[in-house]
Amino acid sequence: MECLNFLRELNIWSVMLRLTAAMAFGGLIGLERGRKRRAAGFRTYMLVCLGAALTMLLSQYESGMLAGAWAETATELGIRTDVSRFGAQVINGIGFLGAGTIIVTGRQEVKGLTTAAGLWASACMGLAIGAGFYECVVLAFLLIFLSIRLLPYLENFVVENARNMNIYVEFESLDDVGEIIGRIKAQDVQIYEVDIDHGREEKLRNPSAVFSIRLNHKQMHTQVLAAISELETVRTIDEI
Known part of the structure; x- marks a missing residue:
């Protein structure tokens, strides 16, 4: 001392x-x-x-x-x-x-x-x-x-097993939003918020949306993403 x-x-x-x-x-x-x-x-x-x-x-x-x-x-x-x-x-x-x-x-x-x-x-x-x-x-x-x-590993584990998730989806046209919502609901999940970006034609940017959903069962993240990605109109999909 x-x-x-x-x-x-x-x-x-x-x-x-x-x-x-x-x-x-x-x-x-x-x-x-x-x-x-x-x-x-x-x-x-x-x-x-x-x-x-x-x-x-x-x-x-x-x-x-x-x-x-x-x-x-x-x-x-x-x-x-x-x-x-x-x-x-x-x-x-x-x-x-x-x-x-x-x-x-x-x-x-x-x-x-x-x-x-x-x-x-x-x-x-x-x-x-x-x-x-x-x-x-x-x-x-x-x-x-x-x-x-070290704590990021714990954070990732919690996020992967969380009931809430945000999904970023980029698609061809705004007319495709209804089809995407229908596909999401078909996975037995609840959509409580949709934030749509109309895109910009001059920059050749496709419209996109962020879907905030709640899963009724744990560990459904991959299942929901795979179901949406099967749509031909979807260009990009990512969990954020």
Whole structure:
């Protein structure tokens, strides 16, 4: 514990450790996202975590200087500082990066939410590293890495066995909607929402629709998709 107390102080060794740890932990999380070819990968996560740690170090340095070497000047000028405001600005600023990774595809499917959340969590971890909260950093890294590396398998299992599903279907003409709905209902399922996109003739884009349905039995996903794909008018089909 004496070693940790020494490293919590603002000295050259603690600064080196914190910045190195920020690069390492942020980079390890980014490696997993980069492996999946996400918008933000190894270097992005590393820089976000490093920048957050550096911000927290700067706030501690400024607070220490205003209480020490700059105390007299600060009193004369009436300068006051709030260490917490630096971290608050990091949390607000990371929202711009996160928003840039979120997109809505032509199939009305939202992508990039996990990447954006990972960036935000990585920034928070960087703040903890910069503050010297080492115990929290190790636990946070393990939980974040667990969330983005192992939990997707559990998520996929839950989705595959869920009663609700959304199906994106692209077809030749709007006249085909009735036939598609009839084929879906023939699978003993309930349709509770249909979002139709009429398409654009100038871009040679076929009309499409997103069907939100509820299955009366589990593990019918493949059966429903196969039944719809048998229609000759269907060009593209995908579960989203």
